Amino acid sequence: MVSRRYWIHLILWTVFMVLLIIIYWNVMGTSATFYLHSATSTLHVRQQLEGGHQKTELADKEPSFLSVSDAFVNQSLAGRNAQHQPEPSKSDKVLLRREWKNNLSAIAQKLKQRQRERKDTLRSACSANSALMFPGKNRKFDDIPDTELKNFIVDDHHKIIYCFVPKVACTNWKSVMAVLSERRVGGVVYHNPQKVPGDTIHTNNLLLTFDQFRRRYGSSSRRMIKTKLQKYTKFLFVRDPFVRLISAFRNKFVENNDVFYKQYARGMLQKYGKCPKPPASFRQALAAGIRLKFSHFIQYLLDPETEKRGPYDPHWRQVHRMCHPCQINYDFVGKLETLDEDAEHLLRILRVDNVVRFPVSGRNQTNRNWEQEYFAGVPYKWRRQLYKLYEADFRLFGYDKPKELM
Known part of the structure; x- marks a missing residue:
């Protein structure tokens, strides 16, 4: 007969593997969201939500830690019961839960x-001792014009500020902020x-953004901000700068986007x-077999005349120019590469995980595996110049220099 110790180790290993699958792939849906309740944060968050908040239907169904652990203990033991093995004792279950x-x-x-x-990476790159230099690094917050504060979304009810970065899950995060701030979207308040x-x-x-404060509050706006x-x-979310550029190119110039075609392409x-005479619309260009190449887009970014006509479009503007990480002390830095974990972690830190859940579908699927394909037609000289253009974002947010492209 197999020893009791063998069965305990087998069950512990089974439960641990199931836990990893739940956490990283969310196979179990809502039951996977419990795991971060045990985490504590050193971030500055309020101790209590003002006025309380209403739970969503999904949140009401969230199981407790013990109910989830009981379910998995019972599930793990199902095979044992089918083989008519002895029922585990209370001490066995306690041991399982402790391991969990x-x-x-x-x-x-x-x-x-x-x-x-x-x-720490952000603070180090922003420090005066860092060799990294870029325009605006050492300016004071009061020197930042209101027009450069339009990416900061404010939720006064939950005391949250989000600096959104286009092409970094910002549609989903804006939707979350709309739900939290109870803003009407198309005349409807969504939950x-x-x-x-x-x-x-x-x-x-x-959504309420910092650049609106001047019109609302006049001379006291900067003090309020x-x-x-x-x-x-x-908080803010970032992604690998070159992958973000590929994502922007695909979304605005490969897909049927007549607005960006006419404005830029x-x-x-x-x-x-x-x-000399590009077709008037995206569809006409497509029918004529005329397509903007990624190398054309890179030439546009590197052309000194581009910014003389105005700042980069936010979809390919550098993150540090929109979110000012050397002037603002962020409490949370999320990354698209770890979006699912970071989003769940952040919502629990903010104590709004029983109010809202981060959408998991419709995510942009651009990844680093496409870099070689898209940069194949870009000369090495241009690649190195492009890196210098986005170097601050690479180093501020801890992304490695893509040496294989250089």
């Missing part, structure tokens, strides 16, 4: 360490970010694509 809690604690510590490392219309959430002035930056929890085709 230890694993959860290790995961929570990993996520806290991840945030410490990201913020589930998954249902917020993606084409409406980007409407100007839909600085107070909120001190007291509220501030026609000029690029004319200047860099040897096309």
Whole structure:
């Protein structure tokens, strides 16, 4: 007969493997969201939500730690019962739960360490001792014009500030902020970010942003902004700069986007694509077999004349120019590469995980595996110049220099 110790080790290993699958692939849906309740945060967050908050239907169904652990203990023992093995004792189940809690604690510590490392990298790159230099690094917050504060979304009810970065899950995060701040989107107050219309959430002035404060509060606006930056929890999400550029190119110039075709692509085709008279619309260009190349887009970014006509479009503007990480002390730095874990971690830190859940579908799937393909037609000299153009974002947010492309 197999020893009792053998069965205990077998069950522990089974439970641990199931836990890893749940955490990293969310196979079990809502039951996977419990794991970060054991995590604590050193971030500045308020101790209590003002006025309380209403739970969503999904949140009401979230199981407790013990109910989930009981379910998995019973599931793991199902095979044993089928083989008519003796029922485990209470001490066996206690041992299983203790092992489960230890694993959860290790995961929570990993996520806290991840945030410490990201913020340390940011502070180090912003320090006066750093060799990294870029325009605007050493200016004071008061020197930043209101027009450069339009990416900061404010939720006064939950005391949250989010600096959104286009092409970094910002549609989903804007939807979350709309739900939290109870903003009307198309005349409707949504309680589930998954249902917020993606084409409406980007409407100007839909969400409260810092650049609106001057019109609302006049001369006291800057003082109010600085107070909120001190007291509220501030976060942003970033991604590998080159992958973000590929994502922007695909979304705005490969897909049928007539607005960006007319505003940008026609000029690029004319200047860099040897096309003196580009078709008037995206569909006409497609029918004529005329397509903007990624190399044309890179030429446009590197052309000194581009910024003389105005700042980069936000979809390819550098993150440090929109979110000012050397002037603002962020409490949380998320990355698209670890979006699922970071989003869940952040919502629990903010104590709004029973109000809203981060949407998991419709995510942009651009990844680093496409870099070689898209950069194949870009000369090495241009690649190195492009890196210098986005070097600050690489180093501020801890992304390695893509040496294989250089």
